Amino acid sequence: RAKQDRAADYCIFESGMDQTMRARRALETDLRRALALREFALVYQPQFDLQSGRVTGLEALLRWNSPTRGPVSPMEFIPLAEETGIISPIGEWVLRTACRDAAGWPDDITVAVNVSAVQFANRALSTTVLSALADSGLDPRRLELEITESVMLDARGTALGVLQRLRATGVRVSLDDFGTGYSSLGYLRSFPFDKIKIDQSFVRGASEDRGNRAIVRAIASLGQNLGMATVAEGVETTEHMERVSTAGCTHVQGYLISRPLPPEQVRAFLARGTVALPPSSSDCSKVA
Ligand code: C2E
Ligand code: MG
Ligand code: MG
Ligand code: MG
DSSP states (O other): OOOHHHHHHHHHHHHHHHHHHHHHHHHHHEEEEEEETOEEEEEEEEETTTTTTEEEEEEEEEEEEEETTTTEHHHHHHHHHHHHSSSHHHHHHHHHHHHHHHHHSSOEEEEEEEHHHHHHHSSHEEEEEEEEHHHOOGGGGEEEEEOOOOHTTTTHHHHHHHHHHHHHHOOOOEEETTTSOOTTTTHHSOOOEEEEEEEEEHHTTTTTOOHHHHHHHHHHHHHHTTTTTEEOOOOOOOOHHHHHHHTTTTOSTTTTTOOOOOOHHHHHHTTTOOOOOOOOOOHHHOOO
16 A cells, blocks of 8 residues: 555656656757747846946847747746757857847947856857957947856856956956855956946845845945946836945946837937936835
8 A cells, every 4th residue: 555655656756757857848949949930039128327327238138939938038948048058059149139239329338248157168159259249340348248156166267268368358247146146255356347236136125124235235345346336236116226326336227227128229218318217216215
């Protein structure tokens, strides 16, 4: 009797695994086809400079609109693309497309591109970046690569070498999602990042929690002392913006400034010059 029960459990477990595996394999198949079938698109989210009161750059964010699945979130497909290596051709498409789009923007506006750790495993990354720049005619100083701390975990230092070579050509490098994952302050010492992007969880948490506020302040002052800009990610309300501005962050990015925009709306958005922020929320939300 007991033995039978265990066997049944095992079967349920196995068929559950089987289903997950099949779903993953199906997603992988669709993902492999998506590039050739032109199912990917980029949207661009503005980054706002608190000092000048102007948008100084935009982050390219990948969108996958599958004809069978509908829109699939990058949080869902990027990890699988990384595990399977499909991220390399996709990442190359992102780089080339972002550089080409940015070449049509005013020449003081930068474009930020997310680059996965996996893409660094391939020595061709610097060739790809340089070729995307040359083909688009984009000034290297207008391209920013956003990497996460996982890139710095590469023990052989390949990634560091690639980053150093690219930075020597003028390409900027930002540390994304700072404060999450395998945070180590040592990473800030091992590479001269241009920007630190403070993870959304601290930014939005800063409204409710003194601990989060202290962390945002500490990262902002770290950036100041290291000569790195600090971007608060995920700023959704004027209260968030006031908090991070008081904390000393130099830039904000988030729905308050703008949702990510389709490429055809970027030039019009930039032409408006200033960002029309909603009136300050302080009258109702700030107590003391
Ligand atoms: P990320 O690089 O940290 O990008 C910021 C994410 O926060 C984006 O999500 C953006 O739409 C979202 N966001 C921006 N402002 C707000 C806000 O005010 N509130 C909220 N709730 N969310 C906000 P998205 O586009 O879904 O991308 C998720 C992640 O997927 C990115 O995080 C990045 O790690 C990855 N990703 C996106 N595009 C690419 C790409 O081209 N290549 C690679 N390797 N990764 C990418
Ligand atoms: Mg990013
Ligand atoms: Mg981020
Ligand atoms: Mg992220």
